[in-house]
Amino acid sequence: xxxxxxxxxxxxxxxxxxxxxxxxxxxxxxxxxxxxxxxxxxxxxxxxxxxxxxxxxxxxxxxxxxxxxxxxxxxxxxxxxxxxxxxxxxxxxxxxxxxxxxxxxxxxxxxxxxxxxxxxxxxxxxxxxxxxxxxxxxxxxxxxxxxxxxxxxxxxxxxxxxxxxxxxxxxxxxxxxxxxxxxxxxxxxxxxxxxxxxxxxxxxxxxxxxxxxxxxxxxxxxxxxxxxxxxxxxxxxxxxxxxxxxxxxxxxxxxxxxxxxxxxxxxxxxxxxxxxxxxxxxxxxxxxxxxxxxxxxxxxxxxxxxxxxxxxxxxxxxxxxxxxxxxxxxxxxxxxxxxxxxxxxxxxxxxxxxxxxxxxxxxxxxxxxxxxxxxxxxxxxxxxxxxxxxxxxxxxxxxxxxxxxxxxxxxxxxxxxxxxxxxxxxxxxxx
Amino acid sequence: xxxxxxxxxxxxxxxxxxxxxxxxxxxxxxxxxxxxxxxxxxxxxxxxxxxxxxxxxxxxxxxxxxxxxxxxxxxxxxxxxxxxxxxxxxxxxxxxxxxxxxxxxxxxxxxxxxxxxxxxxxxxxxxxxxxxxxxxxxxxxxxxxxxxxxxxxxxxxxxxxxxxxxxxxxxxxxxxxxxxxxxxxxxxxxxxxxxxxxxxxxxxxxxxxxxxxxxxxxxxxxxxxxxxxxxxxxxxxxxxxxxxxxxxxxxxxxxxxxxxxxxxxxxxxxxxxxxxxxxxxxxxxxxxxxxxxxxxxxxxxxxxxxxxxxxxxxxxxxxxxxxxxxxxxxxxxxxxxxxxxxxxxxxxxxxxxxxxxxxxxxxxxxxxxxxxxxxxxxxxxxxxxxxxxxxxxxxxxxxxxxxxxxxxxxxxxxxxxxxxxxxxxxxxxxxxxxxxxxxxxxxxxxxxxxxxxxxxxxxxxxxxxxxxxxxxxxxxxxxxx
Numbered sequence: 001x002x003x004x005x006x007x008x009x010x011x012x013x014x015x016x017x018x019x020x021x022x023x024x025x026x027x028x029x030x031x032x033x034x035x036x037x038x039x040x041x042x043x044x045x046x047x048x049x050x051x052x053x054x055x056x057x058x059x060x061x062x063x064x065x066x067x068x069x070x071x072x073x074x075x076x077x078x079x080x081x082x083x084x085x086x087x088x089x090x091x092x093x094x095x096x097x098x099x100x101x102x103x104x105x106x107x108x109x110x111x112x113x114x115x116x117x118x119x120x121x122x123x124x125x126x127x128x129x130x131x132x133x134x135x136x137x138x139x140x141x142x143x144x145x146x147x148x149x150x151x152x153x154x155x156x157x158x159x160x161x162x163x164x165x166x167x168x169x170x171x172x173x174x175x176x177x178x179x180x181x182x183x184x185x186x187x188x189x190x191x192x193x194x195x196x197x198x199x200x201x202x203x204x205x206x207x208x209x210x211x212x213x214x215x216x217x218x219x220x221x222x223x224x225x226x227x228x229x230x231x232x233x234x235x236x237x238x239x240x241x242x243x244x245x246x247x248x249x250x251x252x253x254x255x256x257x258x259x260x261x262x263x264x265x266x267x268x269x270x271x272x273x274x275x276x277x278x279x280x281x282x283x284x285x286x287x288x289x290x291x292x293x294x295x296x297x298x299x300x301x302x303x304x305x306x307x308x309x310x311x312x313x314x315x316x317x318x319x320x321x322x323x324x325x326x327x328x329x330x331x332x333x334x335x336x337x338x339x340x341x342x343x344x345x346x347x348x349x350x351x352x353x354x355x356x357x358x359x360x361x362x363x364x365x366x367x368x369x370x371x372x373x374x375x376x377x378x379x380x381x382x383x384x385x386x387x388x389x390x391x392x393x394x395x396x397x398x399x400x401x402x403x404x405x406x407x408x409x410x411x412x413x414x415x416x417x418x419x420x421x422x423x424x425x426x427x428x429x430x431x
Numbered sequence: 432x433x434x435x436x437x438x439x440x441x442x443x444x445x446x447x448x449x450x451x452x453x454x455x456x457x458x459x460x461x462x463x464x465x466x467x468x469x470x471x472x473x474x475x476x477x478x479x480x481x482x483x484x485x486x487x488x489x490x491x492x493x494x495x496x497x498x499x500x501x502x503x504x505x506x507x508x509x510x511x512x513x514x515x516x517x518x519x520x521x522x523x524x525x526x527x528x529x530x531x532x533x534x535x536x537x538x539x540x541x542x543x544x545x546x547x548x549x550x551x552x553x554x555x556x557x558x559x560x561x562x563x564x565x566x567x568x569x570x571x572x573x574x575x576x577x578x579x580x581x582x583x584x585x586x587x588x589x590x591x592x593x594x595x596x597x598x599x600x601x602x603x604x605x606x607x608x609x610x611x612x613x614x615x616x617x618x619x620x621x622x623x624x625x626x627x628x629x630x631x632x633x634x635x636x637x638x639x640x641x642x643x644x645x646x647x648x649x650x651x652x653x654x655x656x657x658x659x660x661x662x663x664x665x666x667x668x669x670x671x672x673x674x675x676x677x678x679x680x681x682x683x684x685x686x687x688x689x690x691x692x693x694x695x696x697x698x699x700x701x702x703x704x705x706x707x708x709x710x711x712x713x714x715x716x717x718x719x720x721x722x723x724x725x726x727x728x729x730x731x732x733x734x735x736x737x738x739x740x741x742x743x744x745x746x747x748x749x750x751x752x753x754x755x756x757x758x759x760x761x762x763x764x765x766x767x768x769x770x771x772x773x774x775x776x777x778x779x780x781x782x783x784x785x786x787x788x789x790x791x792x793x794x795x796x797x798x799x800x801x802x803x804x805x806x807x808x809x810x811x812x813x814x815x816x817x818x819x820x821x822x823x824x825x826x827x828x829x830x831x832x833x834x835x836x837x838x839x840x841x842x843x844x845x846x847x848x849x850x851x852x853x854x855x856x857x858x859x860x861x862x863x864x865x866x867x868x869x870x871x872x873x874x875x876x877x878x879x880x881x882x883x884x885x886x887x888x889x890x891x892x893x894x895x896x897x898x899x900x901x902x903x904x905x906x907x908x909x910x911x912x
Contacts, residue, residue, distance in 0.1 A: 100776075155590075172904075176866060176870075182591065183774055184849055324535075
């Protein structure tokens with residue numbers, strides 16, 4: 001049945017209030033994505049409003065694109081349709097903070113920065129540090145499972161989220177998981193929601209596990225003669241009793257971008273614990289560095305700030321390359337063979353962020369496809385994290401998924417959002 | 432339910448001689464797990480050795496609409512492997528091979544029947560271990576650990592099973608063999624591995640598991656502190672956590688449990704102790720030393736009767752001895768007990784302990800406590816005499832009330848044992864209809880015909896059977912249609 005636009009806008013305004021629903025040209029243009037402008041930009045102030053908007057969108061056959069801080073809108077396929085841009089930045093309350101239990105429940109639009117500030121007073125941390133984290137929303141970080149250097153010790157959002165409240169595509173408000181640090185009651189719904197790009201539901205609230213702020217921290221930078229030596233150092237660290245916070249591998253271009261002394265490759269390591277143990281492990285690290293013909297030098301207090309800024313990605317194309325720790329060097333070599341690239345990422349897990357200056361679809365396509373072929377036997381992957389629309393049309397931004405697993409993913413999507421209300425077309429396989 | 436001769440013939444063809452148990456006495460062995468309230472022998476027990484056989488079994492059962500009950504070592508505590516509606520049990524304990532050990536990439540791939548501790552034994556001389564350590568780890572299978580998302584004393588620091596599973600090979604309820612996840616992190620797409628861990632065999636049968644291995648720590652320090660009041664011990668726990676220490680394990684025993692243990696093998700706990708706290712720290716030596724001193728100080732400050740620090744492995748084993756024998760020791764207090772597994776926010780420990788005393792008094796049962804204090808995971812043992820039916824009923828009533836009390840404090844109905852048959856009915860305490868409906872539909876994606884471990888994990892809605900109809904938002908009338 002055809003839908004009259006006027007009545008939808010009045011329904012939306014009835015739900016949210018006039019100022020929270022925009023349909024003027026300026027607002028629509030500002031919210032455009034991949035050349036597609038939404039018909040309405042809505043900014044709910046409460047989860048109940050998200051529920052109502054999705055209920056309406058579902059019944060009226062509208063496509064909804066959820067947005068947090070807008071930092072990852074160039075992730076995935078260009079959307080197939082977009083009627084409503086659902087701006088979640090208004091849902092930014094801290095619902096419940098239990099410092100004694102090391103848990104916090106927050107609305108999805110709260111930023112990592114706001115949370116960090118709140119936790120600092122109690123000397124606690126949420127160890128999530130994807131590039132640009134401070135201004136990113138927690139819902140966005142969860143929906144994209146974005147991670148940073150601290151994952152070497154603390155894991156990703158997948159390991160930190162305890163509970164999720166979300167709104168399904170038809171407007172049903174749903175809860176999964178628990179508010180305590182340990183629970184196995186029912187299916188692990190939070191795991192399913194993390195990294196699902198809002199295609200199974202719009203994240204509204206997250207309960208997160210927190211960690212105490214360690215007493216002391218130090219950072220070392222180990223310049224290596226080549227990527228092979230850097231890989232060797234990473235493997236030696238992993239096979240030692242050192243318990244690092246971060247183990248990042250950088251190529252020469254990434255080092256230069258951090259303003260560090262130039263070399264072909266380097267490993268940046270941070271260690272955080274009690275003062276004496278930081279010192280002792282720093283010495284152990286230096287011994288490992290010497291074994292690969294390098295030395296551990298202090299990285300400086302602001303190293304990770306510089307590193308974060310350098311890896312945030314420029315105007316080119318950003319890839320997330322997943323390989324094995326034992327294949328870091330050959331993966332780096334393969335990337336560098338195809339032209340200039342800044343490579344930096346978690347050496348411990350083989351998760352590399354690659355910034356290519358190129359925005360040329362044909363070039364990026366060639367690089368990505370060659371890398372995918374190289375990584376496929378180990379189950380590695382290349383995801384285009386950020387690129388202009390043309391690039392993401394030329395090359396599948398997610399890459400192939402094994403058919404059996406994909407059939408299940410499709411069945412999931414068909415079960416929970418058969419009408420494709422949420423982010424239509426953006427996720428893997430165009431789901 | 433009885434199997435037709437045709438089905439039996441097909442199962443025999445798939446499994447070969449010795450791979451199928453049909454005799455009543457043979458099947459009886461498989462009627463329950465460690466939770467012996469829930470019994471039901473399957474119509475046949477299949478013991479496959481290869482994933483291809485599992486595929487064939489599932490396809491056959493799907494065609495015939497026969498329930499499938501997966502089973503590992505049968506050490507579960509939730510009735511998860513009972514077969515009350517018969518069907519085919521698939522015992523995976525003949526698939527015990529270590530398929531791949533890849534230490535540079537910190538992982539191993541194993542068959543589901545491999546015993547948890549065997550994996551650690553295979554890699555420990557090179558300095559590695561498999562971190563999830565349920566108390567049953569000497570006998571429980573890794574497939575079973577995956578199924579229930581098992582925890583253990585050391586998951587306070589290292590996380591539970593799901594944090595250590597990188598990939599799975601699963602035969603889903605449709606008989607498809609699918610590979611989820613793998614050695615490399617960051618797979619694009621939904622985290623089907625994460626969703627499958629803890630699904631208690633309701634999504635399918637796991638035929639291979641890729642797990643993360645953890646490097647052994649440089650040093651371990653074990654401290655035992657005893658207190659005259661459980662509140663003091665709880666406060667010491669809070670102080671330790673608040674100071675930034677994340678112990679590898681933080682276990683507590685209450686007065687009744689201490690008495691039971693002291694009367695037995697004699698772990699030598701002080702007689703007037705009302706609470707014993709076992710603190711284990713591991714990590715770099717300098718860290719363990721500094722944090723050990725700090726933790727001991729917190730205990731003294733909270734009025735500890737004594738604080739013992741193990742000087743070597745033998746002393747360490749001695750300090751753990753009482754804790755490990757806890758469940759057996761209560762046999763001295765009563766002929767039977769119900770073992771509970773619920774969680775409260777850690778800060779609510781003193782409150783829930785007071786509540787437990789009241790619940791015990793109300794139902795005239797004794798409750799002994801041993802628990803993972805660091806994460807608020809309680810394991811109350813409700814003692815009763817199984818020769819007295821009235822006492823069993825009172826124990827069950829206390830059990831239910833205890834769960835409700837935990838939920839009221841913001842907790843959860845199971846921390847690490849799982850749901851199974853035992854707690855399916857309790858999930859509505861914690862989840863609304865919409866939440867349960869989501870789970871039902873999730874299950875249907877993996878097992879559209881409902882043949883995989885039916886009756887486990889999810890409750891049946893009293894009115895609408897399956898489904899739990901959720902409430903949709905009420906939209907303004909006549910707005911756009």
